[in-house]
Amino acid sequence: MRGNIFDIKRYAIHDGPGIRTTVFLKGCNLHCRWCHNPESQSLEPSRMWQIHRLGEKEFREEKMVGYCITAEELWTELRKDQVFFEESAGGVTFSGGEPLLQPDFLLEMLKRCRAAHFRTCVDTAGAVNIGGLEEICRYTDLFLYDIKTAEPDTFRTFIGEGYENVWDNLKRIVQHGAQVLIRIPVIPGVNDSLVALSAIVGRLKTIPALHRIELLPYHRTGADKYRRLGREYGMGETASLTETGITGIKEYFRENGYEVL
Numbered sequence: 001m002r003g004n005i006f007d008i009k010r011y012a013i014h015d016g017p018g019i020r021t022t023v024f025l026k027g028c029n030l031h032c033r034w035c036h037n038p039e040s041q042s043l044e045p046s047r048m049w050q051i052h053r054l055g056e057k058e059f060r061e062e063k064m065v066g067y068c069i070t071a072e073e074l075w076t077e078l079r080k081d082q083v084f085f086e087e088s089a090g091g092v093t094f095s096g097g098e099p100l101l102q103p104d105f106l107l108e109m110l111k112r113c114r115a116a117h118f119r120t121c122v123d124t125a126g127a128v129n130i131g132g133l134e135e136i137c138r139y140t141d142l143f144l145y146d147i148k149t150a151e152p153d154t155f156r157t158f159i160g161e162g163y164e165n166v167w168d169n170l171k172r173i174v175q176h177g178a179q180v181l182i183r184i185p186v187i188p189g190v191n192d193s194l195v196a197l198s199a200i201v202g203r204l205k206t207i208p209a210l211h212r213i214e215l216l217p218y219h220r221t222g223a224d225k226y227r228r229l230g231r232e233y234g235m236g237e238t239a240s241l242t243e244t245g246i247t248g249i250k251e252y253f254r255e256n257g258y259e260v261l
């Protein structure tokens, strides 16, 4: 069995508990304007410029991002980090792109991880129509589940199609009893107003088992990648947010009964 990935990041500490190895699967059905991994969106390898500077001069080298890998090859890579997983209560995170778009490959890797007692996270935006989600839940210790908005029009304008899938799949995951950490990227002008935040809280409250939230302040680290892909960055000059800049938003979720990481 084969899958398409574009990176394997070792010693990751922001993609779930402990020290993790994060596998970035290629392909996403969304096109969030702030996406900091735009090279992940196409399922096929993406042509991207690597820019080298020598003094005042800039040299461009073309590079293909993304490759096909067999389950066995990926498994060989993941096993190399076993000692870090054991010592830190870490494990493997499958991110993207959207990992649920390669469900068979994802499931195969999750099963291998479970058999080896590697703890697993799946980092998803959930906007996919997927049949085998319950099977994926059986082998996933924690879902890092992106909620970007609870306003369908905002979703369509800034993110793409599949708004109801996000909430339907979240409900299915929770009903299955899987652990979920809701992750909300805080995006200026998209979901940082009181109206937008109260819509999110209102919708989250319809799924009572959800208690934990992580807020991710918008940052511009991916902006340069758009230039290197020959694309326009959809957020213009919008400035990055800081942890302190979203203190009020964290407080808002706490006041509404959520544990905010």
Ligand code: SF4
Residues within 6 Å of the ligand: 028, 029, 030, 031, 032, 034, 035, 036, 037, 038, 040, 041, 096, 097, 098, 125
């Ligand atoms: S869901 Fe994630 S990977 Fe897909 S476009 Fe949005 S930010 Fe990028």
